[in-house]
Amino acid sequence: MKAHLSACILLATTLSASAGQAPGAADKPDIAVSARDRFYTSDQFSNTVSVIDPSSNKLLGVIRLGDPTPGNLSPLYKGQLLVHGMGFSPDHKTLAAISIGSNSVSFIDTATNAVKHVSYVGRSPHEAFFTPDGKEVWVAVRGENYISVLDGKTFKETTRIEVPNGPGMTIFSPNGKYGYVCSSFTPETVVISTDSHKIVGHVKQDSPFCPDIAATPDGKQVWLTLKDVGKTMVFNAKPPFGVIKTLDTGPITNHVNIVRNTKGQFAYVTVGGLNAVKVFRTDTFEQVAMIETGALPHGLWPSGDGTRVYVGLENADAAAAIDTLENKVIATIPIGQAPQGVAYVPNAVPSGDGMSNLQPLAATSESAQLKLGVPGSKTATQVTLFNQGLVQVVQAAVTGLEPKKAYTLALSVQADGSGTLQPLAAFMTNPAGAAIVNTVGPIRQVVEAKQDDARRYLVIASGSAHELGAAVQIQMP
Structure with a gap:
């Protein structure tokens, strides 16, 4: 019982x-x-x-x-x-x-x-x-x-x-x-x-x-x-x-x-x-x-x-x-x-x-994803290109950086982030070393370009858009 x-x-x-x-x-x-x-x-x-x-x-x-x-x-x-x-x-x-x-x-x-x-x-x-x-x-x-x-x-x-x-x-x-x-x-x-x-x-x-x-x-x-x-x-x-x-x-x-x-x-x-x-x-x-x-x-x-x-x-x-x-x-x-x-x-x-x-x-619901990181380490940043027709809304969920530091999302002429950088969006990381970064442009067209002289690579560089430093995360294959 x-x-x-x-x-x-x-x-x-x-x-x-x-x-x-x-x-x-x-x-x-x-x-x-x-x-x-x-x-x-x-x-x-x-x-x-x-x-x-x-x-x-x-x-x-x-x-x-x-x-x-x-x-x-x-x-x-x-x-x-x-x-x-x-x-x-x-x-x-x-x-x-x-x-x-x-x-x-x-x-x-x-x-x-x-x-x-x-x-x-x-x-x-x-x-x-x-x-x-x-x-x-x-x-x-x-x-x-x-x-x-x-x-x-x-x-x-x-x-x-x-x-x-x-x-x-x-x-x-x-x-x-x-x-x-x-x-x-x-x-x-x-x-x-x-x-x-x-x-x-x-x-x-x-x-x-x-x-x-x-x-x-x-x-x-x-x-x-x-x-x-x-x-x-x-x-x-x-x-x-x-x-x-x-x-x-x-x-x-x-x-x-x-x-x-x-x-x-x-x-x-x-x-x-x-x-x-x-x-x-x-x-x-x-x-x-x-x-x-x-x-x-x-x-x-x-x-x-x-x-x-x-x-x-x-x-x-x-x-x-x-x-x-x-x-x-x-x-x-x-x-x-x-x-x-x-x-x-x-x-x-x-x-x-x-x-x-x-x-x-x-059709604009179709998006593309890219990843940025340091070669040989775990990928840190997810980037999505939200298709809007001729342009994309770009959103990067950035992680793995130093806290409260200035960085810039940029385009590089070289896959390794060297050479000339074109700034897209400057940002400051939060105390967790992360950030959500947005910009708008025909980014998909240039990162997927077939001609080498037209192609660009997404990177994250240290510093502000006016004082760019070296790339600290680059586009991963």
Whole structure:
């Protein structure tokens, strides 16, 4: 009898541990993966939202919010620019897509893929999320110093909450009592009462650059990433909001999210410089897995039952589906260009095929990848050329350099980086010796030129664009 009772208690404990996924509470029921679910990515350089059916791990199409370069350079351009952040309503009927270049939030009907409203907010918003009761949408206006609070039905701004300069993202406690707002420009996270819109807590960040924040479904912890120093912080979700743990997670630490399954509760962290996702227990903080994903993993979100995590691969124009029980990639799905924020929405399409207003990927979705490094050592830098037609948006996920030093992405006439260098983009590495570097030009044409006298090679040189030093990383075969 005692053995039977113990088995029942163990079963109940295991089942309760698997219930409830972020951003909801642990006492909410899991929702099994089905063809009614959708996984969305915000594609920064194609200005699209990619729509995936997780039951088949197939791209269904894209929601086109704007045009690629150079179409978006016109003074008469009306589309969205740099589609970047993402959130969704608690009833799973509305997707919120942030465009940082056009200062907008596009509200999309998940059942029809139709844009039902566009709200314009302050300079360079980053992420937006609905309060758990669905009554408000909080938009982190990263280019300024406030949260723009929108009505959850009309999507009109109702008030602003002043916060430290450069708010990166807001996530809410599962019970809706608190909003946690980290900063991308100020080393401080604030806790806001959702009822009063007043700041009720402060958490010192180890660095100024937090792009992402997540709350555990059990209501006990908040995790945030620090992209510039390669760390992830954990603090208590309740007063006095004390820091619990700081983890060294690696260069270009991007996003974090929480998964609950039959093995427990885990934090999944994307680390761009390692092209991997690291997995940590939330009780002991032990790292239990490191999953290689593909180039520059960025946003990630769990399925409604926690059996999978979907990851946007920024420099691979793809999404990776991870089995969370085995911690291995089970599918890689081609999508739009440079996915950033993502969202997994269970039961997003309760009826119908959900194919309305979707378009196929355009030819501009084709990208090319290059690698830069030091001969004889492990490749350090991934470069993606996002095709825009006649030109490419070039993005280099730079790692392996000295911290806080000036460097320049350049073209060399010689494969070994010697000779004349043509500067493309100057940059400064962060304290982790990493950087994300962007430029635009017909780079693919010159690095793939058939004539030797026309061909150029991508390199990274020390120094500024006006005082170039020697090449420290060269294009690898």
